[in-house]
Amino acid sequence: MNKQKQRKSVRICASSLLSVRALMTIVVGIAAATVAYAQDIQQKVAASRQGAAQSCTEQKAVQAYRTVDEKTHAVHPTIAQQLGDKRAIGFMPIPGTSAFIRLFGTVKVTGVYDQHAAKNGPAYDHFMAANILGPGEESKKGEFRLHARESSFGIETIALLHWVNGGDINFGTYVDMDFFGNSQTEESLFTPLALRVKRAYITLGSPTHYWLIGQKDTIFSDGDAEPETADFSGPTGLSGGRRPQIRYTCKGSSFIFEAALENPEGECINTDGDIKYAERASAGYFASDPLPDITLAVQYNCPRGSVKARAMGRKIRLMNAEGEADISSYGWGVGLSGVYGYMGQGVTQSKVFVQATYGKGIGRYLGDANGYALYLDTASRRTHPMVAFGGVVGVKHYWNEEWRWRSTVAFGLTRILPHASLVSHAIQVPPAPARYAQINKMIRSFQVNTFFSPFGPGIDVGIEYLRGERILKVQNGPDKGVIDRFIVTIKGAFSSQSS
Numbered sequence: 001m002n003k004q005k006q007r008k009s010v011r012i013c014a015s016s017l018l019s020v021r022a023l024m025t026i027v028v029g030i031a032a033a034t035v036a037y038a039q040d041i042q043q044k045v046a047a048s049r050q051g052a053a054q055s056c057t058e059q060k061a062v063q064a065y066r067t068v069d070e071k072t073h074a075v076h077p078t079i080a081q082q083l084g085d086k087r088a089i090g091f092m093p094i095p096g097t098s099a100f101i102r103l104f105g106t107v108k109v110t111g112v113y114d115q116h117a118a119k120n121g122p123a124y125d126h127f128m129a130a131n132i133l134g135p136g137e138e139s140k141k142g143e144f145r146l147h148a149r150e151s152s153f154g155i156e157t158i159a160l161l162h163w164v165n166g167g168d169i170n171f172g173t174y175v176d177m178d179f180f181g182n183s184q185t186e187e188s189l190f191t192p193l194a195l196r197v198k199r200a201y202i203t204l205g206s207p208t209h210y211w212l213i214g215q216k217d218t219i220f221s222d223g224d225a226e227p228e229t230a231d232f233s234g235p236t237g238l239s240g241g242r243r244p245q246i247r248y249t250c251k252g253s254s255f256i257f258e259a260a261l262e263n264p265e266g267e268c269i270n271t272d273g274d275i276k277y278a279e280r281a282s283a284g285y286f287a288s289d290p291l292p293d294i295t296l297a298v299q300y301n302c303p304r305g306s307v308k309a310r311a312m313g314r315k316i317r318l319m320n321a322e323g324e325a326d327i328s329s330y331g332w333g334v335g336l337s338g339v340y341g342y343m344g345q346g347v348t349q350s351k352v353f354v355q356a357t358y359g360k361g362i363g364r365y366l367g368d369a370n371g372y373a374l375y376l377d378t379a380s381r382r383t384h385p386m387v388a389f390g391g392v393v394g395v396k397h398y399w400n401e402e403w404r405w406r407s408t409v410a411f412g413l414t415r416i417l418p419h420a421s422l423v424s425h426a427i428q429v430p431p432a433p434a435r436y437a438q439i440n441k442m443i444r445s446f447q448v449n450t451f452f453s454p455f456g457p458g459i460d461v462g463i464e465y466l467r468g469e470r471i472l473k474v475q476n477g478p479d480k481g482v483i484d485r486f487i488v489t490i491k492g493a494f495s496s497q498s499s
Contacts, residue, residue, distance in 0.1 A: 105153030108491040126232035132470040152178040225337040227394035230464035235412030237390035264289035266316035268374035307338040331361020361385030375419040390414040405452040
């Protein structure tokens, strides 16, 4: 009897142990499932927060970007459709970062035919005063050249950076290049495709207040008021040039203020009529650059165009062979430019471009006045800043919106007032030496062209006629050289697209 009770007790204990074990298994399973579910929820919440933060960061990064230059590159607005910001056209997100990148460029092939009075060779693929032969040097034979030196490519990035103590700041980089560089190789005499950096800079700040450090077009230029031309240089009388600089920009709803310290490059012309720059000797003297050039500009924008007022100041110092400071002079310049569009049927049908620039010792800041900043009188060892002024007037008309058919007429003028001592010395030597044919008095240009895009906005085909005149300071005989140039060009623009 006792044995049966003992066996029954053992069975009950075993059953209880099994029940407890099963209960523990269920409890552990429920706990494990709960923990797994909680972890899954936590991961989903974290992922959701990360996605929201990344989306917010991307939107901020896109909003930080400046407007893409639609005149240069026509691209498809894939990113703009995804993010709802047209300023993001052509940018691709860089995985794992808040940065975007854009690749862009153009392939341009140009045929140039000079009827007469043009120098031949790769240095004369674009219009400038020095390319017009002087009196008695005209070549009556036509010259034809075909080149692709204006083809270019570049990279641009935008990103959003975070300060250590909080807050965000926009950071951008930009580099573009073409093939208009100088090359001394034998091959360059026939196919000159020397790579050249045009612009390379970084930007740091907000969309309305930012700093630019690097090489870009000078503040003293106005790209909005430059007419469209097939020739690489455009009309004479344009102010501009690209300079390494430190620039500050403040943008408002209608006004833009810019100030910069730009890389100096002193230049002068001596009694012998030789133009010298900072790194070259001029009658025993070197042009020295003790201070950066200062440039200022204020631009007003309205729906139909813009107006820009510009100013610059510079100091040019000449030093003797021993490196001792000897002669200093100051140069300055002012300019006013603008563009205005006439509306018709709800779209812009015509644009008028105007530029006017005046300065004393302005030199390279006015296209074809480059080299005519100072006159060095080697006898008296004195320098005299020379006055120069120039201007451009142009009209652009859109004939057909679908084909983007448009035509431009532009007239440019550059006037240089050589110092009286330089002119007197030049005409005292009969006949005047050939070097005095390089003393320019006036340069004029006239251009008329038409462009259209038969295959879409990324491909342009154009033809242009250009006439240039160069009037020189001479004593007797003809004082004018001319150039008649015909240009045919085709350009294809490309840009990266976001997926």
